[in-house]
Amino acid sequence: xxxxxxxxxxxxxxxxxxxxxxxxxxxxxxxxxxxxxxxxxxxxxxxxxxxxxxxxxxxxxxxxxxxxxxxxxxxxxxxxxxxxxxxxxxxxxxxxxxxxxxxxxxxxxxxxxxxxxxxxxxxxxxxxxxxxxxxxxxxxxxxxxxxxxxxxxxxxxxxxxxxxxxxxxxxxxxxxxxxxxxxxxxxxxxxxxxxxxxxxxxxxxxxxxxxxxxxxxxxxxxxxxxxxxxxxxxxxxxxxxxxxxxxxxxxxxxxxxxxxxxxxxxxxxxxxxxxxxxxxxxxxxxxxxxxxxxxxxxxxxxxxxxxxxxxxxxxxxxxxxxxxxxxxxxxxxxxxxxxxxxxxxxxxxxxxxxxxxxxxxxxxxxxxxxxxxxxxxxxxxxxxxxxxxxxxxxxxxxxxxxxxxxxxxxxxxxxxxxxxxxxxxxxxxxxxxxxxxxxxxxxxxxxxxxx
Numbered sequence: 001x002x003x004x005x006x007x008x009x010x011x012x013x014x015x016x017x018x019x020x021x022x023x024x025x026x027x028x029x030x031x032x033x034x035x036x037x038x039x040x041x042x043x044x045x046x047x048x049x050x051x052x053x054x055x056x057x058x059x060x061x062x063x064x065x066x067x068x069x070x071x072x073x074x075x076x077x078x079x080x081x082x083x084x085x086x087x088x089x090x091x092x093x094x095x096x097x098x099x100x101x102x103x104x105x106x107x108x109x110x111x112x113x114x115x116x117x118x119x120x121x122x123x124x125x126x127x128x129x130x131x132x133x134x135x136x137x138x139x140x141x142x143x144x145x146x147x148x149x150x151x152x153x154x155x156x157x158x159x160x161x162x163x164x165x166x167x168x169x170x171x172x173x174x175x176x177x178x179x180x181x182x183x184x185x186x187x188x189x190x191x192x193x194x195x196x197x198x199x200x201x202x203x204x205x206x207x208x209x210x211x212x213x214x215x216x217x218x219x220x221x222x223x224x225x226x227x228x229x230x231x232x233x234x235x236x237x238x239x240x241x242x243x244x245x246x247x248x249x250x251x252x253x254x255x256x257x258x259x260x261x262x263x264x265x266x267x268x269x270x271x272x273x274x275x276x277x278x279x280x281x282x283x284x285x286x287x288x289x290x291x292x293x294x295x296x297x298x299x300x301x302x303x304x305x306x307x308x309x310x311x312x313x314x315x316x317x318x319x320x321x322x323x324x325x326x327x328x329x330x331x332x333x334x335x336x337x338x339x340x341x342x343x344x345x346x347x348x349x350x351x352x353x354x355x356x357x358x359x360x361x362x363x364x365x366x367x368x369x370x371x372x373x374x375x376x377x378x379x380x381x382x383x384x385x386x387x388x389x390x391x392x393x394x395x396x397x398x399x400x401x402x403x404x405x406x407x408x409x410x411x412x413x414x415x416x417x418x419x420x421x422x423x424x425x426x427x428x429x430x431x432x433x434x435x436x437x438x439x440x441x442x443x444x445x446x447x448x449x450x451x
Contacts, residue, residue: 001158002173005101005128008155014098014126017076021069023123026151028065031058031116034147038112041139045111047278052232057112060390064117067392067409068124075124075413083423086431086449091424096417098126099200100176105167105190107181108280109236109330111137114204115144118179119157121412127177128156132170135163136280175199177416181238182206183328184401202405202415204238205398206328209357210349211241211385212371214342215249217361221383223257226334226359227265229385231312234277235332236284239357239379239386242328243318243335245345251338255316258336259299262312271302271309279308279331288331291324298336320348342367346374354378356402359385378402 013019031038035058042053068075078093102122106115115133122129131148133141145159152158160166171178171193180190181204194201213222230241246254266273279285285308292313294301300313310332315324318335325335339345358380360371368382378398379388388394395411397403407415433442 001160002101002130002175004155005130005158009098009100009128014128014156017073020124020126021072023152023156024065024068024072024120027116027120027123027147028062028069030147030150031061031065033150034143037143037146038140041137041143042112044139045108045137046233046236046280047276048233049275049277052275052277056233057110060113061116061120063392064120064409064412068120068413071410072124072413075410078422086433087423088431089425089427089429093422093424095420095422096125096413097420098122098417101128101130102177102179102416103130103132103170103173103175105132105170105178105180105182106134108134108136109233109238111140112144114181118181118202118407118412121407121416122179123157125413125416127416129158130170130175131157131159132167133159133161135161135166178202179405179407179415180204187403200418202407203398203403204396204405204407205356205401205403206238206330207353207355207398207402208242208325208328209239209355209359209377209380211244211359212339212342212345212361213244213246213250213254214360214362214364214367215247216363216367217247217250218363218383219250219253219257222361223254223261225361225383225385227258227261227312229359230334231262231265231276231332232386234279234310235288235334236277236280236330237386238328238330239389241334241359241385242355243325243337245337245339247342248338248340251336255298255314255336258314258334262299262314266312270300270312271304271307276312279310282308284331285310288329288333291327291329291331292333293322293324296322300332342370346371349375353401354399356398357386357388376400 039050039053042048078095081092083090083092104118111134133144141161148159174197177200178194179202184205187203187205226241266276270276296315296317298314298316300311302311313333315335318337354376356378358377360368361383362368381388392409395406396408397406405415
């Protein structure tokens with residue numbers, strides 16, 4: 001399986017930018033033709049409404065394809081660099097070249113976009129690829145396989161379906177690059193397997209992303225943006241606000257406004273809302289449910305196992321030792337914690353694992369910048385949530401526990417390629433200093449050059 005792709009790659013078809021553009025257009029056409037199938041599959045797997053599915057799964061993919069169609073030729077041009085005088089006459093430049101055959105392992109929470117978006121980067125960069133969709137999103141996985149088979153030959157791009165055992169078998173193969181999106185726990189396993197063959201690896205992981213609401217924040221605006229980001233996709237978003245840190249002076253007002261916002265978005269009985277998704281499966285339903293201390297529920301807390309439904313839920317009187325604060329929630333449960341001093345809060349957050357995202361709400365640029373510049377995290381927003389991921393010009397990724405590597409737009413091109421440094425010489429060099437025999441005069445000249 002991998003040998004035929006390496007053989008295809010070695011024929012150098014994918015080095016041709018026009019070849020890549022043709023394949024990207026083929027992919028776009030197939031996605032367009034299967035749009036309703038994709039939306040139906042997302043409804044079946046995650047109960048996503050059509051608007052949210054299009055917004056978070058299809059729009060992102062179309063933007064990514066269009067970006068490369070419009071910018072690929074420019075990105076692929078060699079980059080000229082200066083040549084030191086002692087190395088002339090010569091020309092120096094850097095070209096970016098594809099790794100070869102990439103393995104892309106996709107997650108279940110955004111099963112279409114988080115499979116196809118990295119694949120777009122792999123194609124645009126000139127790689128062959130094997131794509132492993134999540135077995136938890138079975139309907140979407142089938143549609144992805146259909147789209148890929150319509151668009152490409154198996155020797156170039158192939159979809160391999162199956163459970164974790166299939167992933168384990170794939171990780172035994174000598175790929176040239178691995179791109180994984182998922183949990184930190186599995187990311188460690190991926191990195192360990194990749195190290196056996198020294199395979200360059202991109203890890204897009206997660207973590208507990210904090211949101212800070214300072215005393216001078218616009219509370220109504222903050223609640224709207226937080227509720228949207230947290231309860232989209234039933235909280236199953238790697239960059240969702242995992243917990244909220246609210247200044248003591250505005251804590252009560254924030255809770256009241258957040259509750260009001262949730263009711264406005266999803267109604268008093270969210271199970272009837274057509275805009276609210278469901279948990280992916282029973283395993284994750286029970287995992288999220290076991291994290292809830294029902295004595296600390298401020299709003300929500302209802303659930304229905306047969307529908308994999310959990311209310312948009314707010315928890316109060318939470319501290320950092322509670323069960324809910326020990327791992328990423330990845331569900332529609334939002335702990336809210338009080339704080340008094342922003343400097344002490346920064347100290348606390350700096351002792352925790354590095355998060356994929358961080359959000360801060362404040363009308364003070366000084367306060368916001370202090371938070372952004374003092375804490376290490378992957379990316380985030382000031383007075384907003386999630387939307388940094390929608391800007392294709394911003395590299396997306398984590399740091400340490402929340403991931404390694406960046407993608408989206410230009411960053412995807414860099415992530416799926418390596419730099420090849422070239423120096424061209426077509427004229428005879430007159431610089432004989434470096435050649436033996438050596439003497440004091442040559443040493444003095446060398447020291448003069450590099451003083």
